[in-house]
Amino acid sequence: MKKNQLLTRRQALYLGLGTFVGIGALTAEELLNSFNQNQSFADTNRSFNIAGANPLKERAAKKGLIYGTSTTKFSLSLDTQHAAAIVKDCDMLVPGWEFKWTAGSANLRPDAENFDFSQADWMFDFATTHNMSTRGHTLVWHESLPKWFKETVNKQNAQQLLEKHIERVVGRYAGKIHSWDVVNEAISVSDGLPNKLRKTPWLNSLGPEYIDLAFRLTAAADPDALLVYNEKGLDYDDQIYDQRRAAVLKLLERLKSQGTPIHALGTQAHLSPGNNKFNPEKLRQFFRDVASLGLKIMITELDVSDKYLPRDIAIRDRIVAATYEDYLSVVLDEPAVIAVITWGLSDKYTWLNEFAPRQDGKPSRPLPLDTQMQRKLAWNAIARAFDNAPKR
Ligand code: XIL
Numbered sequence: 001m002k003k004n005q006l007l008t009r010r011q012a013l014y015l016g017l018g019t020f021v022g023i024g025a026l027t028a029e030e031l032l033n034s035f036n037q038n039q040s041f042a043d044t045n046r047s048f049n050i051a052g053a054n055p056l057k058e059r060a061a062k063k064g065l066i067y068g069t070s071t072t073k074f075s076l077s078l079d080t081q082h083a084a085a086i087v088k089d090c091d092m093l094v095p096g097w098e099f100k101w102t103a104g105s106a107n108l109r110p111d112a113e114n115f116d117f118s119q120a121d122w123m124f125d126f127a128t129t130h131n132m133s134t135r136g137h138t139l140v141w142h143e144s145l146p147k148w149f150k151e152t153v154n155k156q157n158a159q160q161l162l163e164k165h166i167e168r169v170v171g172r173y174a175g176k177i178h179s180w181d182v183v184n185e186a187i188s189v190s191d192g193l194p195n196k197l198r199k200t201p202w203l204n205s206l207g208p209e210y211i212d213l214a215f216r217l218t219a220a221a222d223p224d225a226l227l228v229y230n231e232k233g234l235d236y237d238d239q240i241y242d243q244r245r246a247a248v249l250k251l252l253e254r255l256k257s258q259g260t261p262i263h264a265l266g267t268q269a270h271l272s273p274g275n276n277k278f279n280p281e282k283l284r285q286f287f288r289d290v291a292s293l294g295l296k297i298m299i300t301e302l303d304v305s306d307k308y309l310p311r312d313i314a315i316r317d318r319i320v321a322a323t324y325e326d327y328l329s330v331v332l333d334e335p336a337v338i339a340v341i342t343w344g345l346s347d348k349y350t351w352l353n354e355f356a357p358r359q360d361g362k363p364s365r366p367l368p369l370d371t372q373m374q375r376k377l378a379w380n381a382i383a384r385a386f387d388n389a390p391k392r
Pocket of ligand 1: 103
């Protein structure tokens with residue numbers, strides 16, 4: 001799109017600039033600049049230039065950070081170019097399906113009695129072979145539960161089911177896993193329960209203590225792993241995000257005060273520009289509050305959805321890159337942040353095409369590499385954020 005080309009009304013709305021549409025068409029540049037002011041981005045002439053071509057893992061490691069990505073056996077075993085790109089850029093691997101109860105083509109828990117570790121072992125072996133650490137994701141979640149689970153679990157057998165799962169899964173890799181997302185997404189403001197806990201089969205069968213229990217079982221099964229509480233929707237500035245951050249902080253305070261063996265907060269950071277307000281100071285304060293509890297912080301599922309951005313790829317890529325750099329430049333100022341994991345490395349395998357597709361049906365472009373494993377402006381933005389981050 002040319003800078004002086006008029007955007008359609010629809011594109012202006014995409015930019016979250018509905019208020020501007022009424023004043024007649026603006027040029028692409030005028031709208032993008034308004035978008036940037038509206039979204040508190042730096043100027044759109046940002047160069048995204050970087051020094052050198054060294055990989056993201058090296059730039060992160062120079063600052064005492066770990067950079068990694070999630071992926072699946074499906075996309076690694078069938079796509080050698082993709083596998084090579086991950087080995088080149090990443091120091092950590094997060095199996096996106098294989099350590100869940102069931103997800104995609106993986107089925108760790110075929111029934112209440114048995115485990116199928118074949119795909120989890122394959123992913124662990126791939127990481128180890130390529131000198132990458134592994135994150136376990138995730139032991140206790142309300143999603144990715146096999147059909148038999150909800151038909152089987154009840155107040156009488158839930159604790160035994162949880163104990164067996166954690167002892168077998170965590171125990172199998174004990175001493176060899178960097179960190180476990182022990183509990184994922186336990187907070188739901190809209191569920192309206194005390195402490196804003198989410199209505200899950202775990203809460204229903206074990207009560208609020210299921211969270212502490214899961215951490216204690218995991219610590220017993222692997223005293224070396226970093227134990228993480230992982231949560232989504234902590235990034236932006238509006239009431240629901242304020243409430244969620246407050247509820248997560250209260251949960252972390254409660255867990256720490258009762259001696260739960262928890263070591264870090266994982267913030268998923270699925271970012272979505274053009275549809276949210278970004279408030280750097282609020283985010284800094286939240287990270288300071290978490291760190292003041294003696295917890296580390298991991299950015300565990302970072303990606304930037306272009307769902308609400310214009311069709312034009314050049315504009316989309318610029319806004320996605322600016323979002324990465326603006327977010328990381330804020331969070332990496334917090335010394336407690338130890339790792340940045342993107343939820344995928346290449347657009348070819350982003351979950352967003354399925355879970356948050358664009359209305360125009362165009363493929364999403366949320367990640368550092370394009371579908372041909374070529375570096376995008378987003379790659380440069382992450383590289384710059386690491387290069388400019390304070391050393392841990
Ligand atoms: C997603 C995977 O990327 C998909 O492939 C899968 O079908 C569903 O789960 N938050 C999480 C992740 O904690 O486990 C989810 O991953 C994305 C949202």
